[in-house]
Structure formats: C-alpha cells, structure tokens
Amino acid sequence: MTPITSSPTKQLSLELNASKTLSVLERCSKMVEIEQIQAHMFKTGLVADTILVSKVLAFCVSPKYGNLEHAQKVFDRVNTPNTFMYNTMIKGYSENNKSEKALHLYQQMLQLSVPHNSYTFPFLLKACSSLSAMEETKQIHAYVVKFGFGSEVYAVNSLLHVYASSGSIETARLLFNQVSERDIVSWNSMVDGYAKFGKMEIANEFFKNMPTKNVISWTTMISGYVGAGKYKEALNLFQEMQLEGVEPDKVALASTLSACAYLGALDQGRWIHAYIDKTGIVIDPVLGCALIDMFAKCGDMEEALRVFKKVKKKEVSLWTALIYGFAIHGHGREALDWFENMQKVGTKPNHVTFTAILTACSYSGLVDEGKSLFESIKRVHKLRPRIEHYGCMVDLLGRAGALEEAKGLIEEMPVKPNAVVWGALLNACRIHKNVELGTKIGKVLVEEDPDHGGRYVQLASIHAAAGDWDRAVETRRHMKERGVSKLPGCSAISLNGVVHEFLAGTKSHPQAKQIYRMWDSIAERLEKEVYKPALQSLQLDLDDEAKEMAINQHSEKLAIAFGLLRTKPGTTIRVVKNLRICEDCHTVTKLISKIYDREIVMRDRTRFHHFKDGKCTCGDKW
DNA sequence: CTAGGGTTAG
Numbered sequence: 001m002t003p004i005t006s007s008p009t010k011q012l013s014l015e016l017n018a019s020k021t022l023s024v025l026e027r028c029s030k031m032v033e034i035e036q037i038q039a040h041m042f043k044t045g046l047v048a049d050t051i052l053v054s055k056v057l058a059f060c061v062s063p064k065y066g067n068l069e070h071a072q073k074v075f076d077r078v079n080t081p082n083t084f085m086y087n088t089m090i091k092g093y094s095e096n097n098k099s100e101k102a103l104h105l106y107q108q109m110l111q112l113s114v115p116h117n118s119y120t121f122p123f124l125l126k127a128c129s130s131l132s133a134m135e136e137t138k139q140i141h142a143y144v145v146k147f148g149f150g151s152e153v154y155a156v157n158s159l160l161h162v163y164a165s166s167g168s169i170e171t172a173r174l175l176f177n178q179v180s181e182r183d184i185v186s187w188n189s190m191v192d193g194y195a196k197f198g199k200m201e202i203a204n205e206f207f208k209n210m211p212t213k214n215v216i217s218w219t220t221m222i223s224g225y226v227g228a229g230k231y232k233e234a235l236n237l238f239q240e241m242q243l244e245g246v247e248p249d250k251v252a253l254a255s256t257l258s259a260c261a262y263l264g265a266l267d268q269g270r271w272i273h274a275y276i277d278k279t280g281i282v283i284d285p286v287l288g289c290a291l292i293d294m295f296a297k298c299g300d301m302e303e304a305l306r307v308f309k310k311v312k313k314k315e316v317s318l319w320t321a322l323i324y325g326f327a328i329h330g331h332g333r334e335a336l337d338w339f340e341n342m343q344k345v346g347t348k349p350n351h352v353t354f355t356a357i358l359t360a361c362s363y364s365g366l367v368d369e370g371k372s373l374f375e376s377i378k379r380v381h382k383l384r385p386r387i388e389h390y391g392c393m394v395d396l397l398g399r400a401g402a403l404e405e406a407k408g409l410i411e412e413m414p415v416k417p418n419a420v421v422w423g424a425l426l427n428a429c430r431i432h433k434n435v436e437l438g439t440k441i442g443k444v445l446v447e448e449d450p451d452h453g454g455r456y457v458q459l460a461s462i463h464a465a466a467g468d469w470d471r472a473v474e475t476r477r478h479m480k481e482r483g484v485s486k487l488p489g490c491s492a493i494s495l496n497g498v499v500h501e502f503l504a505g506t507k508s509h510p511q512a513k514q515i516y517r518m519w520d521s522i523a524e525r526l527e528k529e530v531y532k533p534a535l536q537s538l539q540l541d542l543d544d545e546a547k548e549m550a551i552n553q554h555s556e557k558l559a560i561a562f563g564l565l566r567t568k569p570g571t572t573i574r575v576v577k578n579l580r581i582c583e584d585c586h587t588v589t590k591l592i593s594k595i596y597d598r599e600i601v602m603r604d605r606t607r608f609h610h611f612k613d614g615k616c617t618c619g620d621k622w
Numbered sequence: 623c624t625a626g627g628g629t630t631a632g
Contacts, residue, residue: 126623190625215626251627320630351630355629355631362631391632424632
C-alpha cells in the first residue's frame with residue numbers, strides 16, 4: 001500500500017526539484033556555489049539523493065576548483081557510500097597527491113564489501129603509479145583477477161602502466177604476453193615503459209610490432225629519444241610520423257620542440273611554430289613554454305618574446321622560461337625587468353623562477369641583485385630556499401671571485417650540499433685559478449661520483465693550470481683505469497636547414513680537406529695577432545706539438561672554419577656545442593670575430609657566448 | 623575510467 005503522505009503530485013515536484021538541482025550543479029564553477037546548493041539540499045531533503053551527492057563529490061575532488069576535505073566531509077555523512085562514491089574519492093585522492101589516502105579508502109571498500117566496477121581499478125592503480133607502490137600493486141593485481149576484471153582492458157592497461165612506469169617492466173611484459181585483451185593503449189604503455197628507462201632498442205621493437213600506431217605511440221618514442229639524449233633520432237621520428245600521415249598534436253609538437261631546443265635546431269623549431277600557426281592550434285601554456293624555451297635556446301630571443309606576448313594564459317612557467325632565456329644569453333638586466341613585470345601583474349614566482357633569475361644574476365655578474373633576491377626568497381616570498389638556489393648562489397659568488405664567501409655559504413647550508421653545488425665552486429676555482437681549493441674539491445667530487453667523466457676532466461685541468469702535469473696526467477689515467485669515458489666534444493652548425501656536425505679531431509665531414517685548409521689559414525692570421533695557444537686545457541698524454549694540433553682540431557674550431565668557408569662575409573655564425581667551450585677556443589673565437597669581422601654566436605652546455613669585435617658577452621667567466 | 627607534454631643550479 002502506498003503511504004498517504006507521498007501523494008503523486010508531491011513526488012513529481014520533488015523529482016523536478018532534483019533534476020533542476022542537478023542541472024544547476026552541473027553548471028557550477030566555484031566551491032561557494034556548491035555550498036549554496038548543499039544548503040538548499042539540506043532544506044529540501046535532497047541530501048538523501050545519491051545522484052546529487054555523487055555530483056557534489058565529483059565537483060569537490062576536481063583538482064582545479066575542488067576541496068578534498070569538503071569532499072571527505074560529504075562522503076562521511078553518507079551512511080553507505082556506493083561504488084561510485086568510493087571511486088570518486090579514490091580518484092580525488094590519487095589526482096591530488098594524496099595517494100596513500102586513496103589506498104586507505106580502498107581498504108575500507110574491501111572491508112565493507114562494496115562492489116567493484118570497471119572504474120575502480122584505473123583510479124586505484126593511478127594512486128599506485130604515483131607512489132610507485134609495487135607491493136600494493138601486486139595485491140591489487142590479485143584483486144583484479146579475484147573480482148573478475150582480469151580480462152577488462154581498462155583494468156589490465158592500468159596494471160600494465162603501473163608495472164611499466166615503475167620499472168617493473170618485466171612483470172609488465174609477462175602480463176602483456178598473458179592477456180589476450182590488448183589494445184593500442186597496452187602497446188603504448190609497453191613502449192613507454194622501455195623508453196622511460198632508456199631501453200630504446202626494445203621500445204623500438206614494440207613500436208615496430210604494434211598492429212596500429214597513433215599519435216601517442218609516436219610521441220612516446222619521440223620523448224623517449226629526448227630523454228635518452230638522442231635528439232636527432234627524435235627529430236627523425238617526427239619526420240617519419242608525418243610521412244606516415246599521422247597529424248602531430250600539441251604533445252607531439254612540444255616533445256619535438258624540446259629536441260630542437262637541445263640541438264639548437266632553429267630551422268625545425270621555426271617550422272613547428274609555422275605549423276602551429278597554420279593549423280590554428282591554440283598555444284596553451286605548455287606548448288608556449290616549449291616554444292619560448294626552443295627559441296631562447298636556439299638564440300632567437302626576439303621570437304621567444306613574441307610568443308610570450310601572444311600566449312593568453314601567462315602562467316608562471318611562461319615567465320620562467322622567458323627569464324631563463326635572458327639568463328642564458330647573459331641579459332641579466334632584461335631578466336630582472338621581466339621578473340618585476342611578472343610580479344606587477346600579480347604572478348607569484350615559484351622555486352623554478354628563482355633558479356632562473358638567480359642564474360640570470362650569476363651569468364651577468366649582478367652580485368648584489370642576486371644576493372638580495374636570494375634573501376627575498378624566504379623573507380618576502382615565504383618560500384624555503386632549495387638546494388638549487390644555494391647552487392646558483394655558490395655559482396654567482398664563485399664567478400665573481402668571492403670564493404671564500406661561496407665556500408662559507410656551502411658550509412652553512414641547511415641541507416647537505418650535493419655534487420652540483422661543489423661543482424659550481426670547483427668551476428669557480430678553475431676560472432679564478434685557485435689551485436689549492438680546486439684540487440681539494442676535485443678530489444672529493446671524483447671520489448663521490450667516480451663514474452662522472454667531467455669531474456676528472458675538471459680536476460685534471462686545474463692541475464694542469466698549476467703546471468702540475470704529473471698529477472694532471474695521473475688524474476686522466478685514473479679515469480681511464482676506472483673505465484670512465486668522457487663525452488666526446490661535438491659542435492654543430494646549421495646551414496640552409498642542414499645540420500653539420502663536427503667531432504673533435506675527426507675528418508668525417510665530406511668537406512674535411514677544405515675545412516682543415518681553412519683552419520690553417522685562420523691560424524696563420526691569428527699568429528700575426530700575437531696568439532699563443534693555451535696549452536693547459538689539452539689532452540695530456542701528448543707532447544707540446546701534438547697538443548697544439550689537438551686543440552686546433554677542437555670541434556668548435558672546425559665548425560667555425562666551416563661557417564667562415566660557407567657563408568657570406570658579415571653573416572652571423574651560429575654554433576652549438578654539447579660541452580663547455582674550452583679556454584683556448586674561447587680566446588681564438590674572440591680573435592676571429594675581430595679579424596674576420598663576424599658575429600659568432602656559440603651555445604655551449606650551459607649558456608650563450610656572443611662574440612663580437614674581439615669580445616664575448618660572458619665576460620670571460622663561464 | 624587506462625597510454626604521450628613545458629620551465630629546473632656545475
């Protein structure tokens with residue numbers, strides 16, 4: 001029998017009310033609006049409506065406008081939350097860096113025997129993935145099977161993803177081979193798993209064997225190559241992707257742009273920029289950041305600035321990329337101006353912004369500005385200075401010659417200094433020829449990180465600078481004995497869209513003969529300008545004559561010779577080097593810029609050198 | 623609901 005109180009008309013009005021409330025809820029964009037609706041739900045008794053409560057929860061867990069604590073309160077008031085509500089809470093916690101709570105909630109779900117559905121495992125496994133929680137993943141894997149989701153692609157793919165992305169790639173492979181329900185997502189996760197851990201050959205095998213590929217498959221490979229430092233392979237793959245008729249999307253373009261940035265491949269970078277304009281892709285902050293970074297690292301700050309001005313949503317990352325761009329070009333004043341502009345429009349700097357602005361001060365010798373900015377991190381911006389900020393300060397003080405002050409800063413740091421911090425001081429010792437301190441630090445660094453070739457080289461060059469050849473040779477021998485290899489120096493110059501690469505001392509270039517002849521004629525002119533090569537930064541097991549030959553074959557010199565040979569007088573020569581420029585090459589390039597009346601722009605591992613009229617913008621401190 | 627993205631000191 002129907003209770004008298006719920007007459008048909010009343011029920012109808014309640015239902016209308018619920019659906020009306022639902023549509024209002026769906027248009028909410030602020031937490032306060034949600035709270036108003038909840039007040040209304042209390043008054044009308046709609047709090048008991050599971051659909052409405054679920055919608056409220058779903059809104060509260062959204063990372064952007066939501067409020068997780070509020071979600072938890074709402075959730076706690078529900079007597080017996082259903083599967084959807086549990087799923088939503090788990091999703092909320094795993095997407096808001098509170099994955100432990102997500103796992104905890106799942107425990108509760110199990111205890112109360114709340115049924116699972118196909119949404120449960122993807123959310124839950126996302127939490128495992130961000131925690132790299134292998135034990136929990138294995139347990140959940142067992143539940144996936146137990147509750148009959150072992151053949152559900154979403155559950156299986158989520159498992160594959162956790163295993164693959166947390167380094168348990170062999171477990172992923174076993175599962176992959178075992179299940180018949182495989183789709184493109186499964187394949188992509190396998191490719192990603194191998195690619196993330198540098199196993200590009202196996203990644204490529206999976207990639208080649210995929211029944212079908214989509215833009216994500218290609219992008220996964222491209223960013224895998226970028227992560228492995230194989231930038232050229234990344235660009236080649238991007239080309240191939242287009243030949244296969246796959247349209248690049250934002251993510252593919254951003255990944256490829258970072259390869260261009262590393263290579264200094266301005267032409268390809270410009271092509272991508274044009275492609276974005278042509279196809280009307282909206283430049284979101286991530287893509288904008290990649291573009292700005294690419295233009296900055298390829299030496300075109302004007303274009304970087306143009307992109308910056310065009311992007312609507314100027315997030316802090318965009319300002320940071322721009323400031324960092326000015327920093328590496330040695331334009332400290334501009335960097336400071338933009339740092340101020342940023343704050344004028346109400347954008348707060350984050351810790352990355354501070355590394356950028358401190359780098360700017362360091363590379364431009366703005367010591368006082370740098371010091372006061374460092375102070376302001378804590379005092380004004382209420383952020384805790386991180387180790388990278390201390391690293392910047394050691395670099396700044398060290399470059400400026402305040403070695404003792406830099407050392408003092410390291411000693412009073414609240415965190416344990418790492419190799420990068422000591423490396424900054426070591427570099428300062430090289431610049432300012434402080435052999436005693438340099439040797440001490442160098443030794444410690446080599447012991448701490450015996451596989452890092454650069455440390456031995458730095459230590460050896462400090463010994464050499466002091467004229468202590470025996471110890472310099474010994475250091476190099478030490479390095480050899482331990483099987484540590486030094487990355488070979490490589491310089492690239494791009495002409496008419498073709499990148500020409502030069503490895504030190506090689507004659508692999510088709511025009512090698514002409515290039516070496518060109519170098520001889522350059523050397524002759526240099527000799528007239530009273531130039532003596534800086535022998536101390538050479539390979540050490542050679543006699544003096546051989547040493548001089550070796551520096552004359554440094555990759556940057558070959559690239560410049562080639563540039564002079566192949567470009568019209570007056571054209572700017574742009575060279576990108578993978579390592580730091582050597583002292584002798586720096587001196588020589590300054591002279592060349594004067595004698596040949598050329599602007600030479602060289603990007604080394606860390607920054608730009610603009611050579612003009614016999615001077616360099618780095619002020620000879622790099 | 624599952625797969626790919628940018629800035630980061632020597």
